Amino acid sequence: MNVLLAEDNPVNQEVAIGLLEVLDCQVTVAENGQKALDAAGQARFDLILMDCQMPVMDGLDATRAIRRSATSGQRVPIIALTANDVEATREACLAAGMDDLLGKPFTLDELTSLLHRWRPPSHAPSPAEPTSSCTTAPARLTNVLDHAPIDALRALDPLGERKLVERAIAKFLDYSDELMERLANAVDQSDATEVARIAHSLKSSSANLGAMDLARQCSEIEKLANGAIPPMDLGTRLPELKQQHQDVKQALEALIEGC
Numbered sequence: 001m002n003v004l005l006a007e008d009n010p011v012n013q014e015v016a017i018g019l020l021e022v023l024d025c026q027v028t029v030a031e032n033g034q035k036a037l038d039a040a041g042q043a044r045f046d047l048i049l050m051d052c053q054m055p056v057m058d059g060l061d062a063t064r065a066i067r068r069s070a071t072s073g074q075r076v077p078i079i080a081l082t083a084n085d086v087e088a089t090r091e092a093c094l095a096a097g098m099d100d101l102l103g104k105p106f107t108l109d110e111l112t113s114l115l116h117r118w119r120p121p122s123h124a125p126s127p128a129e130p131t132s133s134c135t136t137a138p139a140r141l142t143n144v145l146d147h148a149p150i151d152a153l154r155a156l157d158p159l160g161e162r163k164l165v166e167r168a169i170a171k172f173l174d175y176s177d178e179l180m181e182r183l184a185n186a187v188d189q190s191d192a193t194e195v196a197r198i199a200h201s202l203k204s205s206s207a208n209l210g211a212m213d214l215a216r217q218c219s220e221i222e223k224l225a226n227g228a229i230p231p232m233d234l235g236t237r238l239p240e241l242k243q244q245h246q247d248v249k250q251a252l253e254a255l256i257e258g259c
Contacts (some may be wrong), residue, residue: 001025001119004045006036006062007081008054010175011205012104014168015153016049019111022156033057037065040076046119048078050098052089053200060096067097077118081106083204105149105208108156144244144251146210169252172209176202180245187235195234196225211248217241 003025007013013029020027028043030036034057036050048066050059057065063078070076080093080101093101102114150165157164179202186194203218221237 001046001115002028002044004028004030004036004039004043004048006030006033006048006050006054006059008032008051009201009205011168011171011208012051012081014164014171015105015208018153018156018162018164018168019106019108022108023112023115025115033059033062033065036062037069040066041069045076047115048076049081049102050078051081052084052093053082053197060092060098063093063096063098079114079118083200083207104204107152144211144213144247146212149208149210150255166256168209169256172205172252173249176205176245176249179205180242183241184238187238192225196222199225206248209248209252211244211252214241214244214248217244 001024003020005013005016005020005027007016007029008031017027017029028039028045030039032054033050036048036059037057039045040048050063052059054062059080063080066076066078077099078097080089080098081104082089082093082101083104086101086103090101100114100118102110153165153168179198183195183198183202186198199218199222203215203222206212206215206218217237217240221234221241224234224237
């Protein structure tokens with residue numbers, strides 16, 4: 001199955017590619033909606049997974065453009081990927097020409113079901129039982145992570161040959177540092193729109209690796225920023241967010257060192 005993955009977040013890219021490859025999919029990645037539109041015009045895909053919020057061109061605008069440019073008989077299923085509430089987003093996604101929605105983070109079972117629904121593959125492996133050759137994080141950090149998402153990634157690569165867990169964590173460690181710096185700058189510049197955009201991206205990355213408390217804090221900041229709360233007021237939340245981010249990083253680094 002030939003899949004176009006339109007996703008700007010490098011952590012989410014790594015996780016989605018790992019899941020899709022287990023399901024025998026060939027994956028092409030587009031980092032924004034414009035690149036997704038270009039790719040869809042240059043190659044034939046069986047399915048497009050389209051993130052809703054991306055730079056340059058968002059997923060809804062990209063979907064509209066793909067639908068306008070398609071010739072008769074060439075309708076490729078486009079599935080919305082969203083870290084927001086699926087039902088709250090559904091109407092806008094369907095109106096833009098998308099065919100279905102998948103909430104982030106998603107599991108292998110959820111992705112398998114979706115692929116069966118839209119383009120049944122010849123076979124789809126059942127999720128393997130999680131195995132672990134990694135040591136746990138220090139006791140102080142044991143409650144920082146929900147290990148289920150990482151265990152699910154590890155189950156896709158039980159022998160560690162593809163280093164899927166290590167690659168995903170490494171992406172997070174680099175990308176989340178960049179996001180935290182950009183978030184602080186956006187708060188300083190009183191840019192509520194940018195605050196919401198960055199918080200949304202960090203929320204999605206965090207949830208994919210089981211950092212649920214960090215994801216929850218990002219979600220709260222995103223909602224406040226979208227509600228036009230003055231960004232300077234959001235600054236009071238940054239110290240707690242920074243501490244949680246550091247704890248998550250330490251827990252993930254401990255996992256990498258133990259693998």
